[in-house]
Amino acid sequence: MTRIQSVGLYLLAKYGKEAGTIELNKLFYLVDVASYRLFGKTVSGTEYIRAEKGPYSRSISRELCLLEGKQIRRETKPSKGYSSFPKVAWSVVEGAAAESDLAPVEQELITQVLDKVKGLTPQELERLSYRTEPMLHIVDEEKKASCPLLQEPLDFKDIERDGFMQEFMSNLTRPISEEEREQIEYYNKEWEEVELMLQGS
Amino acid sequence: MPAANITSCTPGSLVLIPNFHFPDKIKPKYCITLESWNNGHDDIIAVLTTHNLKHRTWKGAVFVPKGTIGLPEDSLIMCHNPKILKKQYFRKAIYKNEIPPEVLAEVLKNLKLGHIDPFLVLRVRGITKFP
Numbered sequence: 001m002t003r004i005q006s007v008g009l010y011l012l013a014k015y016g017k018e019a020g021t022i023e024l025n026k027l028f029y030l031v032d033v034a035s036y037r038l039f040g041k042t043v044s045g046t047e048y049i050r051a052e053k054g055p056y057s058r059s060i061s062r063e064l065c066l067l068e069g070k071q072i073r074r075e076t077k078p079s080k081g082y083s084s085f086p087k088v089a090w091s092v093v094e095g096a097a098a099e100s101d102l103a104p105v106e107q108e109l110i111t112q113v114l115d116k117v118k119g120l121t122p123q124e125l126e127r128l129s130y131r132t133e134p135m136l137h138i139v140d141e142e143k144k145a146s147c148p149l150l151q152e153p154l155d156f157k158d159i160e161r162d163g164f165m166q167e168f169m170s171n172l173t174r175p176i177s178e179e180e181r182e183q184i185e186y187y188n189k190e191w192e193e194v195e196l197m198l199q200g201s
Numbered sequence: 202m203p204a205a206n207i208t209s210c211t212p213g214s215l216v217l218i219p220n221f222h223f224p225d226k227i228k229p230k231y232c233i234t235l236e237s238w239n240n241g242h243d244d245i246i247a248v249l250t251t252h253n254l255k256h257r258t259w260k261g262a263v264f265v266p267k268g269t270i271g272l273p274e275d276s277l278i279m280c281h282n283p284k285i286l287k288k289q290y291f292r293k294a295i296y297k298n299e300i301p302p303e304v305l306a307e308v309l310k311n312l313k314l315g316h317i318d319p320f321l322v323l324r325v326r327g328i329t330k331f332p
Contacts, residue, residue: 030331109323162329164329
């Protein structure tokens with residue numbers, strides 16, 4: 001399974017509803033921007049271009065299509081808006097998230113991004129993507145050139161890094177062992193139980 | 202000092218606990234524990250209650266202001282080693298939101314962040330800037 005497929009499965013499963021292609025691209029992009037800001041690399045590993053409706057990656061649809069009929073569902077529906085193009089709705093089958101092989105830190109990142117965008121419309125997601133540094137930069141360049149720079153790649157190096165995380169990551173002395181990973185996962189489950197108990201009381 | 206879970210950590214372990222309920226005036230979002238911890242679920246809840254803090258069930262708790270070691274919220278360091286933290290410091294920390302500089306220095310010296318899983322750091326810090 002590729003990185004894009006793993007991210008797609010987990011993201012769609014946690015999103016909890018169908019996502020249109022543009023919506024899905026924006027979600028991928030916002031996750032990758034957040035990841036780059038914190039860790040200096042994207043989760044999906046894909047590259048984005050400046051498209052008419054903001055950041056876009058051709059690879060996302062292409063790679064997720066390969067899982068169609070297995071973990072991914074893709075339905076074509078008539079557009080509700082003014083577009084004459086039909087809408088493609090992406091979703092996942094039940095249990096698909098478990099097949100994603102993302103690291104816990106990547107899963108946590110996606111969960112936190114989805115929490116931030118909960119309830120936003122696709123248009124609001126698009127507006128949010130325009131407030132990221134790579135989009136701000138290219139829009140600025142467009143103003144200077146007085147023409148749209150469609151298809152131009154977006155440069156993630158424009159993203160302002162999180163200083164603390166940058167220092168933290170550079171000080172990481174060794175990777176976490178499998179044993180420690182198991183302990184952390186155990187602790188997380190335990191913590192969820194405690195939260196449920198507190199909510200119950 | 203590897204990351205560990207709340208029930209099986211060894212002396213010197215560091216465990217970050219996202220907080221849940223806290224006193225009205227002091228609302229640290231996270232607790233950081235030092236030293237071994239042999240208690241069960243009930244005591245994890247006890248960490249989070251005002252009652253236990255005020256009655257000094259715990260041998261030590263240090264208030265850590267927002268920004269220290271990169272924490273985005275006011276936090277507590279829970280400490281079971283009386284050598285590191287004395288009761289009078291505990292009381293002061295709880296009621297005045299202060300920590301003597303020498304105590305904070307002693308505690309922070311033991312916090313080797315480089316050994317903590319980035320997952321835990323992300324879990325407690327959250328996404329600091331979005332987008």
